[in-house]
Amino acid sequence: MDDGMNRLKSEQSPYLLQHAENPVDWYPFGEEAFEEAKRKDRPVFLSIGYSSCHWCHVMREESFEDEEVAEILNRYFISVKVDREERPDVDHVYMSFCQAMTGHGGWPMTILMTGEGKPFYAATYLPRESRQGQLGLKELLLEIHRLWVEEREKIVSSSEYAVKAVKEALNEKKEGDLSSDVFRKGYLSLKNAYDEVHGGFYIAPKFPVPHHLLYLLRYWHKEKEPDALEMVEKSLLGMYQGGIFDHLGYGFSRYTVDERWLVPHFEKMLYDNALLLSVYTETYQASGKRIYKEIAEKIIAYIDRVMTTPEGAFYSAEDADSEGEEGKFYLFTREEVLEVLGEEDGAWFSEVYGITSSGNFEGKNILNLLHHSLEALEKEEDEKLVRLRRKLFAYREKRVKPGKDDKILSSWNGLMISALAYAGKVFQKEEYVLRAEKALRFMMDHITDEEGNLYASYRERRSMHKGFLDSYAFLLYGVLSLQEATLRNRYLHLAEQLAGDMVEEFYDKESGLFRLNGKGHEKLVLEAEDIHDSALPSGNSMAAASMGKLWSLTGKEKYKAILEKTFNVLGGEIMEDTMGFSFLLTAYRTLSDGPKEVVLSGKLEEKPLREMKHSLAAIYLPEYTVVHHDPKRKDRDGELFSFWREPEEGKGTAYVCRDFTCSMGIHDAKALLKHLREG
Incomplete structure (x- = not known):
């Protein structure tokens, strides 16, 4: 170390930089740390967290700023610090071990492992000293050192067993066909977990889990089940009424520690607000109730005021703490x-x-x-x-503000681009769509290299880490939302490019699933494969949803083939745990019911087609995609589509298509809406 700074001083992550002046001799995750562990014959102490995490701050102040703890770590261990938001692959792999070893997970995550990256001990937050039956970090480290010196074979054996057991568990996917009642089963599993008093799911701590609400909304629309809509509305209103929503500055916190939505864990994450913006917007479109639009617009006001960079991209998070x-x-x-x-x-x-x-x-x-x-x-x-x-x-506003994680994540920006594009379409507010377009331009100009490779993170004019599956899948979803909001096929061209890169880099033909890390990433002790929807939809779920949209929009069978393979591979898993795949099941509708499109053909700027476009934004049709075919651009756009529709008699024409079989031409908005409602 030099000048009191450790190896994190050159990193860009705010979380890693928070630890750059620790007396602990931290390494960033990488080959150097593991080679040093092998050379010095020491175990690796891995600590994973993120900048807005309260208990990460507590552990930093209690332990990592403590000279005595640092001396033990520096003498007996190689210490590695990871920002889970920058390295979702590392976080996902070691969270799998943590959950297998302890039965739970969370952050800060503490892993002790060999120089080969094989864990033999896992925990979450640890106090500096043992207290109230909880093992303290100092005592743990000294005991691990003793075991490493005196009983090495037990540690090595334990690590080998852990890797073997977790690998086998992850590889044991239950294949099988999805039965016809999977959607009903998904609804009932959510209903069983639903809190009838306060809304939301389970008791406490209580997370919004927006994709559960999205699933219920779609189920209500398809099956005409009134309880499903009631569950959505009670949950959304309960969250808004509670302290999880900031009634002065707007925006939602990550979760509450109580079942009433009153007491939040005060950090605000970009991804929560993006997903909740989408759900409030969709519920407004479905119900017509003004309050959901007002809440959605308050979320946008918060994002615009606090979470938007001068260039139009979006920051990651606001801290729970201020002044300690x-x-x-x-x-x-x-x-x-x-x-x-x-x-x-x-x-x-x-x-x-x-x-x-x-x-x-x-x-x-x-x-x-x-x-x-x-x-x-x-x-x-x-x-x-x-x-x-x-x-x-x-x-x-005169108070000391919470810290802000000002790194820009391509994945979470993709979610906000999608949410803003959708809100702009539904609320007929072009400025929201323009904000989404501005953010996308930033992604393409600054977080993508000259070869078109997407990066995961950007801060202080520097991109870091090749993009992971989430980077591509979430941004692809945002691009497709912009296509539907604007009907500009340049976004469909970009979506096809992103989808092709994503398949090339992350799709494993043998397993039929997408890997979280791609061909260009370093190999970890396990393959990083994220299939379950948790706080966020998984990368596989987002990829599947985009495959469904691309198949519907273009008619190309290559997208359908990936979608089919996903559900063939995961069918048994989904039937066993529908709640763990609630977002993925929204993509299954496209496959089970067949694609549905509205094709608008002709000059979009002319009144009949323009009115039809606006009327489509006013009604709730989640199963439909909308695409524009411009006869003047057939030479450029023709290769996008395996089906093409020309306007009739030179007039703007709408076609309602199911499984790529289309209706007769429709020439005015009222007739189009009548056809859709009756169909």
């Missing part, structure tokens, strides 16, 4: 509110937002609307209330 305290930025005492807003207005505001003298979180207050009805929520934009919120927000 979790949630300090967001909390108020009642006295503080009265002082800022005045006695009369402050008392009224406090009644609206559940602010009391005793508080609802460690003597202070998390603003919430949990005691309000839907009718009260719909009146929430009262002019006086808006004025008071702005006043209290301005006061809060």
Whole structure:
């Protein structure tokens, strides 16, 4: 180390840079660290986290900034620090071990392993000293050192067994056909996990899991099951009413520690807000209820104000902590509110937002609307209330703000591009679509090299790490959303290019699935293969959804073949755990029901076709894709499609197609909507 800095000083990740001045002699993940471990005959201490993680901060302050802990690590171990958001492959592989060894996972993740990368011990947060029955880091490290010196064969044997067991478990996929009742089974599994009192799933901690809600919305639409829509609405309103939503600055936190959605773990992640924006927008389109549009637009306002770079891309996260305290930025005492807003207005505001003298979180207050009805929520934009919120927000803005993870992830940017494009289409707001297009241009100009290779991360004018499956699959999904919002086939051309690169780099023909890391990545102790939808849809699920869209839009069988193979390989797994594949099952609709498209043919700028385009955005048709065929561009776009439709009699014409068999031409918006509703 030099000048008190370790090997992380040249990294770009804010999380790694938070540890660059630790007395621990950290290495970034890579060949150098493992070669050094072998040369010095030491085990590897691997610590994985992310910059907005509260308990990662706690462990850093308690242990990694502690000279005594650092001395033990530096003397007996090779220490490796990983940002899970930059290296999803490393995180996924070692999380598999952590869950297998401990029965649970989380961050910070602590792994002890051999110089070959084979784990023999796993844990999540560890305090510096042992307390209340929990093993402390110091005691653990000294005991591991003793075992490494005195009983090495036991450690090596344990690591070999762990790798063998986890590899076998990951390779044991239950193949089989999906039965006709898989969608009903998926609905019932979600219903069984549903919290009928507060909405959402399970009790606590409670995560939004937007793709579960998306699945229920699609199920309601297809099967006309009213309970499915009720579950979605109760969950979305409960989240908005609770403290998981920031009622002053907007945006959603990652999860709540209670079942009521009241007490958040205060960090805000780009991916949560992107997926929730999509679900609130889709629920507005499905239900027509204005409140979902208002919430969606508040999410966009938050993203625009806090999470958007000057160049139009999107930052990764906001921290839970400020001034070393979790949630300090967001909390108020009642006295503080009265002082800022005045006695009369402050008392009224406090009644609206559940602010009391005793508080609802460690003597202070998390603003919430949990005691309000839907009718009260719909009146929430009262002019006086808006004025008071702005006043209290301005006061809060003078506080020390939470830290921001300002790296740009191509995967999460893809999700926000998709959400903004969709919101722009549904709300008929071109500025949202323009924001999505601006972000995509940044991705193409700065996170893609001259050969067209996508990178995973960008910060301070530097791209890092070749793109992983999530980088390609999520950005591809965003590009396809832009195509549907704009009907510009240049986005379809780009989508085909991204899809081709993704298949070439990540698709394993032997397994029939996509690998998380590609041919150009270093080999890990296990293949990184992510199939289950968890906090985020998996890369395989996103890839499958895009394959379905591309098949529907272009008619090309190569996309269908990958989609079919995915469900053949995972059929048994899906039937056993439908909740773990809720997003993937939305892609299965395309395969089971056949593709459905609306082809708009002719000049899009002319009134009949323009009106038909706008009318399609107003109705909820999640199973349909929409594409534009411009006769003047047939020479350029013709190769995109295995089917092509010309306008009739030179007039703008719509065709409703199922399995690439199309209706007679339709020439006005009313007739098109009538055909779709009756069909």
